Amino acid sequence: MIDTAPRILPVFDSPSRPKWLVEAAKAAASASFADRSRTEWPDKVGYACERLLELTGRGSDCLPPICDPKALLVAETGSGGHDFGVALAGELLGEMVGRLSFSFGDDEICRDAYPVLWDMALDECGNDPDMPEPPDPILFDHSIHLSEACKDGPPWPSGLHYASHAVMEFAHHASAYSSHGLGLAHAAPVPVLWPPPDAPPSLVSARRALSEALENATVSQDEYTAKLHAFLSARDNPNLPDPTVAEADQVSAALRDWNDSVIPAARGLATATYAHAWEWASSDHDRWDLGVVLYAHTEAFLSVHHLRQATDAYDLTDAACCSYAWWWCHDRELDVASLRETVSTW
Known part of the structure; x- marks a missing residue:
């Protein structure tokens, strides 16, 4: 059986993506972008890898900081079979790509x-x-x-x-x-095959899942958006009467329903779209080209553009970008030291 589900970024502070790992990657990415002397993309990623190795304090082992004994014990004993070296590389690349302005x-x-x-x-x-x-x-x-x-x-x-x-x-x-699931295929940054390949099963399945989630939501998208905007306006505008308890409860219920069903489906569609666009437009799947990153990011954003008034479509898109970076490193079994070597060829 073919698994058609898009691979989503693990939840923050989950066993495979603990808090210390995310914070270490954020710190290394921040240090790289703060260094204005480094302007080339490969150099910035390579420097971030060096900073992350320093932050972990364990060289190429890519283990958590010594100041976190519990996390260090978990990593050293291999609890749960998590490869934190590879996870750190995926988290860092996702942070770097997600921070591109x-x-x-x-x-x-x-x-x-x-x-x-x-x-x-x-x-x-x-x-x-x-x-x-x-x-x-x-x-x-x-x-x-x-x-x-x-x-x-x-x-x-x-x-x-x-x-x-x-x-x-x-x-x-x-x-x-469209059959290929791309709205800007003719604007790809590199010469590519035309027409594009048909949308993969993961993209077709993700698109269907979002449609079903919207159809089965307690309130329609238009009603949900109207309720949410009316509630926020009443809450934040001193010239309007405050929302009633009943109105607040209704919005809370709709928000829970939306977050439980629609948002995961939308995240899945953005992730599947990003992967399809990146893989099709990239002339070399072992490097991250800035033009391809921007193109895939735009395609992913367009896939959930109709949800922009009801949720943060850019947040969904950034998560899709980070998800692809995470799994890209996992597929190649790249730890931070290996990622640094790979980046040198970009």
Whole structure:
């Protein structure tokens, strides 16, 4: 039997992903990004590996800090069969990839993929009498990167969010109804096979699981979103009456239902989409190319774009990115020292 379930990042503070492991990876990643002298991606990851080896205090053994005797005992005795050396490498790579700052990266890819739709959305924005101001002319100039156009913001150029939303909405539907499950396949950062391969069973299964979770939720997505926004507005706006106990209970019940069913399914879809996009667009599966990382991140975000008003779609996407990094290291049995050697070839 083929396992079609996407491989999800283990839960924080679980036996295979304990708190000390996560905190050590975060500290090493923070040290690397704080070192402004290192600008090249391989150098930054390699330096983070060195810092993590120093933080663990055990060289290439990749064991937890001596100051945590309980965690050290668990790791040294191999309790539960967990390979903490490999887990540390996966956690670190996930932290490094998740911290990459691609300002307006998703928007840029969407604009490059659908330039005509982008301009049409800006024109529509300009003709909308309810818009406070016409779109900024700089957004029509596709020779200027959005990061450059937005360097003086906020406030961002007028019309940016309107155009981005229109394109992302279209790209989401394109991926949701396509056989390969990618909405921006023609905007991949490297020359790839065309057409893309059909969506793998894991992606098809994840898409179905999210649809079923939404259909079987206690309240519909629109109703859930409306209830949540109304509750937050009443709670945080001093000019509105506070929500009643009954309203608070209703929102709490809907939130529990959403977190128990929809969020796990959405995380699964984002994870499956990221893996499919990364594996298809990567010309070398043994290296992490920044363009591929951004492309896969955008595809994963688009897969859950329709949930953006009800939950943090970017958080789901970042988790999907970290999940893939975690399992990428596990599949290759890379501990931190091995990851550092691998990075040197990037």
